[in-house]
Amino acid sequence: MDLSGCAVVGIGRTAYTRRSGRTGLALAAEAVRAALDDCGLTAADVDGITCFSTGDSASPLRVAHAIGIDDIGWAVGIHAGGNAVATVIANAAAAVITGQAETVVVYRVLDASVRYGKVTAEVSVGGVEQFAGPHGYLVPPQWFAMWARRHQHVYGSTCEDLGAIAINGRNHAANNPHAIARDPISLDDYLAGRMVVEPFRVFDCAYEVDGAVALVLTTAERAADLRHPAVHPIGAADSTGAGGMPDLWDDQTAMYSRDAAPRLWARTGLSPADIDVACMYDCFTYTIMATFEDYGFCGKGEVGDYFREGRATYGGDVVVNPHGGLLSEGYLHGLNHHYEAVLQLRGQAGARQVPDAELALVTAGAGPYGGAIVYSSRRP
């Protein structure tokens, strides 16, 4: 696999707020325009557009129309959550490399009409969820609290270990003016947080926001003439097991990354020791715990100590979520992790810049379904 003939050249986003009072279409159009402005391109240069959503979002066709495009040659909507972020970007890169499109916009938008953490209206549920919903068991924090409990049982991990992950991200967010939650927390603060679904406290759960993020991808050749240093996706890998059904996965102490990580490292010729910045998908703290082990940064049950010892922050082994992640910057379904990786590899992250950042791992998804991309500041 070689994706390096493609580059991310533009990044854009809206403010992340609790309640914007705006439509998803308006937010998406703003983020896409910002990403085009960032690289000095216009809507007239865009011939591809893609996003992922769970049927909640402004569609690629509508967003293209909203920014004034009347002829879009490649428009792809993927029905998925944050699990598919790496897939969507790798597909966009492949479209650029194979000439299906020259300049592709990738975006994700969420607005207050969608909140994943609660179901407040009466519902009928089909599919596999018909066996779960009637028990009051229907939302992602519940699914992954199940997983975290299993890890605690098998490997002796603790709530304090999950807390170390939450604290690390929140401390990073303190240097990110765009983050929705910027007040650093102590272990006492973490433990005093209200218990949402045991073993998850409020600080273990992503901070749902309104907002949109967009990236612009084009050919490496065209990237050379644009405003900012190009950032190259150099490899990607996905895995889906158990049909994507979290309850049915065979070992909930590991995630999709158990299978995707060996593929990713084989395809890139890299190892965790090479990575400067790791934007780890963190719908929940436990997602970082399980995937961090799977990608090989440490052994099973060692994540708590790794974070407590400062190995996941500045001056350590790898800076994990310098922006604060979904837990503290805001829940943009993981596309905001790519924005941050590009900013870091350009050297434009300001107070939270990771010194000499050249390689970034960005992971996507949780449970049995997800993937990752590695970005480089240099074309290999």
Place this chain on the structure above:
Amino acid sequence: MNASQGPAVDRSALRPPQPAPDVDTAPFWEATASGHLSICRCQQCGLWLQPPLERCRRCAASTAFEPVSGDGTVSTFIIQRQPAVVGFFDKVPYAVALVDLAEQPGLRLPGRIVDIDPDDVAIGMRARARIDALAGGDFHLPVFVPVD
């Protein structure tokens, strides 16, 4: 994680999520309505299939629902402390487990653990299905009672 805006409603009066069966899953709910737990099973190789499939995922043979013992083991569990799901806002705290049924490794159902203080639920605990009525409609569903 949000509260819906608008006039206050009595959320405790809302129905819990109701199943929306399809042709593959309907026999599960027909069995619970008559007080039994039945699971989809391949009629050729004997593989139990949950969620149900029209044909076996291993050998593609036809399937049918067969009664199971209802005996299982708690693989993992949660204790819901904050209201999160409609119909259960006034039910917290409650425990939900993933229960591995005795008939086959990995044959798993989610279900509330009842007749026990949620704080006393543990991984590895043996439990047995009991068919209870689901509020707000005509469905019945398996909940799990500890047997240790």
